Amino acid sequence: MENNFIDNTNPRYLATLILKGITFEEKILDDFFFGKNFPILNQKDKDLCYFIVVGTLKKFLLIDFILKKFSKIELNKVDPFILSLLRISTFQLFFSNKLPSYAILNEAVKIAKFKFPRKKYISGYVNGLLRTISKIGDHLKFIENENLNEMTKNSLMLNIPPFLLKKLLSSYELKKIKNYFHHAQNPSKYYAVLNEKKISLNKFLKLLKDKGLEFEITPEEILIFNKIGELENFVEKGFIFLQDISISKFFFKLKEQIKNIDEILDLCGAPGGKSFSLKLHLNPKKILSLDKSFKRLLNMKKRIKNLSFNNICLICGDCTNLSMFKKNFDLVYVDAPCSSTGTYVKNPEVFLRINERKIKSMTTIQKNILDKAFKKVKKGGYLVYSTCSILKDENEMVVENFLERHSNFESINFSLENKYYKTFPHFLDGIGFFSAIFIRKE
Numbered sequence: 244m245e246n247n248f249i250d251n252t253n254p255r256y257l258a259t260l261i262l263k264g265i266t267f268e269e270k271i272l273d274d275f276f277f278g279k280n281f282p283i284l285n286q287k288d289k290d291l292c293y294f295i296v297v298g299t300l301k302k303f304l305l306i307d308f309i310l311k312k313f314s315k316i317e318l319n320k321v322d323p324f325i326l327s328l329l330r331i332s333t334f335q336l337f338f339s340n341k342l343p344s345y346a347i348l349n350e351a352v353k354i355a356k357f358k359f360p361r362k363k364y365i366s367g368y369v370n371g372l373l374r375t376i377s378k379i380g381d382h383l384k385f386i387e388n389e390n391l392n393e394m395t396k397n398s399l400m401l402n403i404p405p406f407l408l409k410k411l412l413s414s415y416e417l418k419k420i421k422n423y424f425h426h427a428q429n430p431s432k433y434y435a436v437l438n439e440k441k442i443s444l445n446k447f448l449k450l451l452k453d454k455g456l457e458f459e460i461t462p463e464e465i466l467i468f469n470k471i472g473e474l475e476n477f478v479e480k481g482f483i484f485l486q487d488i489s490i491s492k493f494f495f496k497l498k499e500q501i502k503n504i505d506e507i508l509d510l511c512g513a514p515g516g517k518s519f520s521l522k523l524h525l526n527p528k529k530i531l532s533l534d535k536s537f538k539r540l541l542n543m544k545k546r547i548k549n550l551s552f553n554n555i556c557l558i559c560g561d562c563t564n565l566s567m568f569k570k571n572f573d574l575v576y577v578d579a580p581c582s583s584t585g586t587y588v589k590n591p592e593v594f595l596r597i598n599e600r601k602i603k604s605m606t607t608i609q610k611n612i613l614d615k616a617f618k619k620v621k622k623g624g625y626l627v628y629s630t631c632s633i634l635k636d637e638n639e640m641v642v643e644n645f646l647e648r649h650s651n652f653e654s655i656n657f658s659l660e661n662k663y664y665k666t667f668p669h670f671l672d673g674i675g676f677f678s679a680i681f682i683r684k685e
């Protein structure tokens with residue numbers, strides 16, 4: 244008898260379930276790969292699972308184009324688990340050399356049979372479709388022969404939804420967009436900031452060496468790792484917190500720009516990354532960190548406890564109503580909710596959720612938040628606005644609109660060449676991050 248048993252810690256089976264969670268249930272990658280949510284897998288299987296899910300998400304448009312072309316059933320009528328299985332299998336057929344085609348196919352059929360043991364037609368469909376797809380050969384030649392217009396071709400090859408590609412093209416040259424998105428195919432790295440309150444740099448470096456962990460360190464002492472592995476333990480002990488390099492580098496610069504900060508109001512503060520960097524770099528007496536999400540604040544509370552940062556106070560509230568604060572602050576920080584398009588390299592699922600309407604609604608929210616935030620800045624104090632977006636709509640356009648309406652605020656040039664701080668992943672190997680600094684004149 245044929246053995247269709249699949250252990251439910253099988254990495255390809257799990258990759259299918261995770262992809263289904265992300266594409267059909269609004270889950271995010273971090274729900275599965277960070278913290279303790281992941282079923283017990285050895286590190287090698289966990290890495291494989293991560294490679295398959297992230298890889299599939301970064302080739303999502305192309306994979307669906309191919310599936311759509313050859314499937315006899317419309318994709319929106321295919322069972323979500325089976326569609327996810329087809330997607331991860333197509334990814335492996337074209338973009339991974341870990342298994343030969345026949346083994347990818349056999350494994351997919353086995354998983355389909357395990358999931359639907361009584362529905363033979365389902366495994367038959369998976370088998371037939373993947374068999375056809377495995378005969379395509381070179382996907383580049385295949386796309387070339389499809390007679391597509393340049394926009395569609397670029398959208399498929401770069402994995403950027405057409406509306407977003409049009410929007411990006413209105414701000415950046417195609418070459419720059421291509422650089423970014425080719426670079427974004429690489430696995431993202433993990434960046435950590437040391438908490439010297441808990442461990443000195445020398446001791447921590449020794450610990451890393453003793454454990455045989457590979458790492459790099461920048462002149463600013465930002466630690467760079469290729470794998471999450473042991474890092475979660477260090478985070479729990481409060482030795483480090485994870486903060487993307489693009490963001491950390493911003494705070495090194497901010498420290499040079501502004502001084503003598505006693506009290507900070509961090510609006511949109513949870514789960515805490517910016518508050519922690521503000522604490523380390525500006526050394527204020529107090530930070531009030533507000534957020535409307537209780538869940539994210541609970542997470543932040545745990546992180547603060549790990550780090551033993553005792554002058555950060557948490558407030559659950561809505562930053563469009565700041566009447567509870569009777570005084571003004573030396574610095575008000577707005578890390579606005581945004582499209583998160585800059586985090587694509589780490590969280591490629593952001594592109595599944597984004598559309599024109601959401602971007603519009605984000606920019607309205609961002610403007611509203613700034614319009615309340617500025618009122619809480621002391622005379623001579625600072626207002627900082629940041630996003631993890633690469634869209635001018637959420638960055639330059641929001642801050643310039645603000646400056647036009649508030650002549651008592653002036654933008655501080657970030658550097659000689661640049662008015663604002665802006666990173667693109669292919670320049671600095673982190674997320675796309677934007678920030679603007681304003682000073683209140685009167």
Ligand SMILES: C[S@@+](CC[C@H](N)C(=O)[O-])C[C@H]1O[C@@H](n2cnc3c(N)ncnc32)[C@H](O)[C@@H]1O
Nearest residue numbers: 511512513514515516517534535536561562578
């Ligand atoms: C980009 S995230 C903040 C990340 C955080 N600053 C950090 O560095 O870890 C945006 C945050 O804004 C919060 N938020 C959105 N609208 C809000 C509002 N009207 N009032 C307060 N918080 C809000 C969200 O709950 C989310 O936590």
